[in-house]
Amino acid sequence: MVPLGWFLLRAPRQLSAKFEKKARIQEAWLDKVEKAVGEIDVQSDDVVVLRATLQRQEALSADVAAHDDRVGAAAALGEELLAEKYNVDKVGTGL
Numbered sequence: 001m002v003p004l005g006w007f008l009l010r011a012p013r014q015l016s017a018k019f020e021k022k023a024r025i026q027e028a029w030l031d032k033v034e035k036a037v038g039e040i041d042v043q044s045d046d047v048v049v050l051r052a053t054l055q056r057q058e059a060l061s062a063d064v065a066a067h068d069d070r071v072g073a074a075a076a077l078g079e080e081l082l083a084e085k086y087n088v089d090k091v092g093t094g095l
Helices: 004-038 047-083
Strands: none
Touching: 004 047
């Protein structure tokens, strides 16, 4: 039989690993969104270009809205780790 203490020590490690994975995914996505936003050009006088730019901006806005739950889930895991006072220095070490 596995002692209860083992489970209590294991849970924060699993939460930490889950948080790190979610955070890495969201950071990579955010980098792509920031790059896409930086490439938007609204200085054109061409109506066709401006319409395409508007459609691209609307698509980015929809993508950001769709990721709201995922970012919230990662933040909630981080808050749970902080609430449990899990040693943040151990995050990423596999301990």
